[in-house]
Amino acid sequence: MELSHSEENYLKAIYSLSAMSDTGDAATNEIADRVQTKPPSVVDMLKKLATKKLVTYEKYKRVQLTSQGKKVAIQVVRKHRLWETFLFEKLQFNWDEVHEVAEQLEHIHSEKLIERLDQFLGHPVYDPHGDPIPSANGEIKTAKRYKLSEIEAGTTCQVVGVNDSSSDFLMYLQQLSVGIGTKIKVLERIAFDHSLMVSFKKGHQTVVSKKFADNVLVT
Amino acid sequence: MELSHSEENYLKAIYSLSAMSDTGDAATNEIADRVQTKPPSVVDMLKKLATKKLVTYEKYKRVQLTSQGKKVAIQVVRKHRLWETFLFEKLQFNWDEVHEVAEQLEHIHSEKLIERLDQFLGHPVYDPHGDPIPSANGEIKTAKRYKLSEIEAGTTCQVVGVNDSSSDFLMYLQQLSVGIGTKIKVLERIAFDHSLMVSFKKGHQTVVSKKFADNVLVT
DNA sequence: ACTAAATGTTAGAGTTACCTAATTTTATTT
DNA sequence: AAATAAAATTAGGTAACTCTAACATTTAGT
Ligand SMILES: [Mn+2]
Ligand SMILES: [Mn+2]
Ligand SMILES: [Mn+2]
Ligand SMILES: [Mn+2]
Numbered sequence: 001m002e003l004s005h006s007e008e009n010y011l012k013a014i015y016s017l018s019a020m021s022d023t024g025d026a027a028t029n030e031i032a033d034r035v036q037t038k039p040p041s042v043v044d045m046l047k048k049l050a051t052k053k054l055v056t057y058e059k060y061k062r063v064q065l066t067s068q069g070k071k072v073a074i075q076v077v078r079k080h081r082l083w084e085t086f087l088f089e090k091l092q093f094n095w096d097e098v099h100e101v102a103e104q105l106e107h108i109h110s111e112k113l114i115e116r117l118d119q120f121l122g123h124p125v126y127d128p129h130g131d132p133i134p135s136a137n138g139e140i141k142t143a144k145r146y147k148l149s150e151i152e153a154g155t156t157c158q159v160v161g162v163n164d165s166s167s168d169f170l171m172y173l174q175q176l177s178v179g180i181g182t183k184i185k186v187l188e189r190i191a192f193d194h195s196l197m198v199s200f201k202k203g204h205q206t207v208v209s210k211k212f213a214d215n216v217l218v219t
Numbered sequence: 220m221e222l223s224h225s226e227e228n229y230l231k232a233i234y235s236l237s238a239m240s241d242t243g244d245a246a247t248n249e250i251a252d253r254v255q256t257k258p259p260s261v262v263d264m265l266k267k268l269a270t271k272k273l274v275t276y277e278k279y280k281r282v283q284l285t286s287q288g289k290k291v292a293i294q295v296v297r298k299h300r301l302w303e304t305f306l307f308e309k310l311q312f313n314w315d316e317v318h319e320v321a322e323q324l325e326h327i328h329s330e331k332l333i334e335r336l337d338q339f340l341g342h343p344v345y346d347p348h349g350d351p352i353p354s355a356n357g358e359i360k361t362a363k364r365y366k367l368s369e370i371e372a373g374t375t376c377q378v379v380g381v382n383d384s385s386s387d388f389l390m391y392l393q394q395l396s397v398g399i400g401t402k403i404k405v406l407e408r409i410a411f412d413h414s415l416m417v418s419f420k421k422g423h424q425t426v427v428s429k430k431f432a433d434n435v436l437v438t
Numbered sequence: 439a440c441t442a443a444a445t446g447t448t449a450g451a452g453t454t455a456c457c458t459a460a461t462t463t464t465a466t467t468t
Numbered sequence: 469a470a471a472t473a474a475a476a477t478t479a480g481g482t483a484a485c486t487c488t489a490a491c492a493t494t495t496a497g498t
Contacts, residue, residue, distance in 0.1 A: 006485065028446055041486055043447060048484090060446060060493060091335040101329045110320045116310040225455065247476055260456055262477060267454090279463060279476060 001052070005107045008076045009035050010045050011054060012106075014065055015073035025062035071138055078134040080106040081127035082117050088128035089121065095128055095170055130161025130180045130217060148184065149194070149213035156185040157218035164215040172212070176200065184218065220271070224326045227295050228254050229264050230273060231325075233284055234292035244281035290357055297353040299325040300346035301336050307347035308340065314347055315389050349380025349399045349436060367403065368413065368432035375404040376437035383434040391431070395419065403437065 003011075013034040017026035028046070032039045046063055049055040054069035065073060083105040087093040093101070115136065118124075125141055127133055132141040143160070151157050159182045162169065173179065178200065187205065188197035194210035222230075232253040236245035247265070251258045265282055268274040273288035284292060302324040306312040312320070334355065337343075344360055346352055351360040362379070370376050378401045381388065392398065397419065406424065407416040413429035 004484075029444090037485090038487065039446065040448080040488085044485075087332070091332070091339055093331070093335070097331070101327070101332050104327050104329070105324075108320070108323045110323070112312070112316070113306070113310070113320055116312070120310055223454075248474090256455085257457065258476065259458085259478080263455075 002109060003072065006045070007049065007052075007054075008072070008107055010042075010049065011065065011069055011073040012076045012080070014055065014063060015070065015077065018065060021062075023062065025064040027062050031063075074134045074138045074140070076106050078136075078138075079108070079114055081131060081133040082114060082121065082124070084127045084129070085121050085124045085133070086117060089124075096165055096167060098128055126160060126180060128180065129165070130159065143219045145217045145219060147214050148186075148198075148208075148216040148218050149196070149210055151184075151186045151218060153186050153189050156183055158183050159216060160219050161217040162215055163217060169215060173216075176206070178216070184216075221328060222291065225264070226268065226271075226273075227291070227326055229261075229268065230284065230288055230292040231295045231299075233274065233282060234289065234296065237284060240281075242281065244283045246281050250282075293353045293357045293359070295325050297355075297357075298327070298333055300350060300352040301333060301340065301343070303346045303348070304340050304343045304352070305336060308343075313389075315384055315386055317347055318384075345379060345399060347399065348384070349378065362438045364436045364438060366433050367405075367417075367427075367435040367437050368415070368429055370405045370437060372405050372408050375402055377402050378435060379438050380436040381434055382436060388434060392435075395425070397435070403435075 010031065013031050014026045017030050017034060018024050028039050028042050031046075032042045035042070046055060046057045049069065050057040053066055054072060055063050055065055057063045080102045083102040084098040087098040087101060088095065118136070124133055130145075132143075134140045145160055146157070147163075148157070148159075159178060159180055161180070162173070178184075183201055185199045186196055187199055190197065190207070194213075195207050196210075196213050197205070197207050199205040229250065232250050233245045236249050236253060237243050247258050247261050250265075251261045254261070265274060265276045268288065269276040272285055273291060274282050274284055276282045299321045302321040303317040306317040306320060307314065337355070343352055351362075353359045364379055365376070366382075367376070367378075378397060378399055380399070381392070397403075402420055404418045405415055406418055409416065409426070413432075414426050415429075415432050416424070416426050418424040
């Protein structure tokens with residue numbers, strides 16, 4: 001069954017909201033926020049998705065994806081993240097420019113296209129934001145992600161993403177030559193202001209603030 | 220002004236129909252055929268495009284693109300052909316598989332994407348079907364294209380496209396190792412059945428039928 | 439338990455892009 | 469110049485997706 005852009009966007013929104021909620025479901029207003037519409041539009045769509053068996057919905061209750069719905073949502077996420085990787089790796093888009101275009105590209109319908117793209121990119125595992133790319137059969141690498149600020153002194157870890165994507169933050173990262181994949185060793189945790197003494201590859205050593213370390217995700 | 224998929228498809232259809240007509244315009248029924256709708260839908264759309272100044276339309280007369288409309292149409296064609304080239308060159312799609320997916324990709328809205336894609340592909344001049352790719356400012360290489368069947372004996376020419384894109388024909392071409400860019404020398408024109416004696420690169424020599432030669436475009 | 443606030447739903451309507459059936463205009467024959 | 473055929477248009481309607489305003493339900497605060 002061929003879904004519309006709109007249906008796919010809703011499924012993706014419900015998927016990511018459910019993933020954050022500890023009850024595995026999403027609320028009407030949350031969805032409206034996420035897909036930039038008003039709550040009545042969400043209700044209409046939930047009814048439609050429910051008749052298509054993509055979602056289990058009872059009025060006044062939070063929605064849940066069915067396994068069918070989840071499968072579709074994950075494929076959309078896969079496409080989104082593969083396109084982001086393409087834009088970043090092959091077309092030299094910046095970190096913060098890829099999302100908007102991928103938001104459109106994720107709706108192109110072609111099995112073959114996405115499998116060939118995956119192959120062309122060398123089967124990447126993480127997108128430019130460090131988010132895991134689901135595999136063709138829907139499996140997602142879910143290595144637990146820590147804030148850099150939680151890492152013990154003496155440990156070496158690897159950057160897999162960020163919490164903040166403001167351009168101030170991204171520019172600072174660029175200046176430090178820190179990106180996805182960068183290895184960081186935590187040398188010392190400074191009790192006074194919770195800042196960290198760290199070293200990046202090649203022993204280049206600096207102090208970073210707690211605010212910085214809270215926004216860098218590592219494994 | 221951001222146009223819809225549908226509006227873009229209509230403009231593209233009117234553009235290519237106008238190019239074929241010697242009066243530089245297109246008829247309602249022709250457009251309906253091309254975009255796979257019914258004539259009343261076309262009339263609706265023509266009225267809309269007319270209020271947007273993309274088309275000059277008077278009822279019961281043939282439509283013409285305004286210069287604005289032509290500009291938009293050419294940009295859509297540019298995107299279509301660049302994406303076809305990407306699919307063919309980078310993702311190893313076959314000649315006859317690229318069109319359908321490009322039909323979707325041509326509607327992605329992003330200036331930057333298309334310029335970067337063009338650069339990534341090395342500013343190609345022809346798409347996988349041998350059709351010219353308009354430049355960023357809308358210029359189109361219009362080297363006159365001849366049928367192979369029109370070429371004089373003794374002349375060497377180069378394949379730039381085909382008239383038929385049936386898979387029977389494409390498979391035959393593949394078997395002969397003939398593709399875009401292949402050089403062909405016409406050795407002899409056989410009066411009896413208008414077939415041609417030709418040689419491909421490396422002196423490999425064969426006879427091809429008139430039907431074949433009518434469907435191979437060369438410069 | 440009662441009230442107020444927050445959340446969610448229904449009613450009714452607009453837009454885009456289609457459709458079929460009926461009608462009008464233009465083009466082609468005789 | 470009629471008559472007929474072809475092409476184009478209008479009328480009226482549907483489906484998807486969105487909205488605002490009004491109403492219903494649930495939740496949280498006292
Ligand atoms: Mn999207
Ligand atoms: Mn991402
Ligand atoms: Mn298209
Ligand atoms: Mn083409």
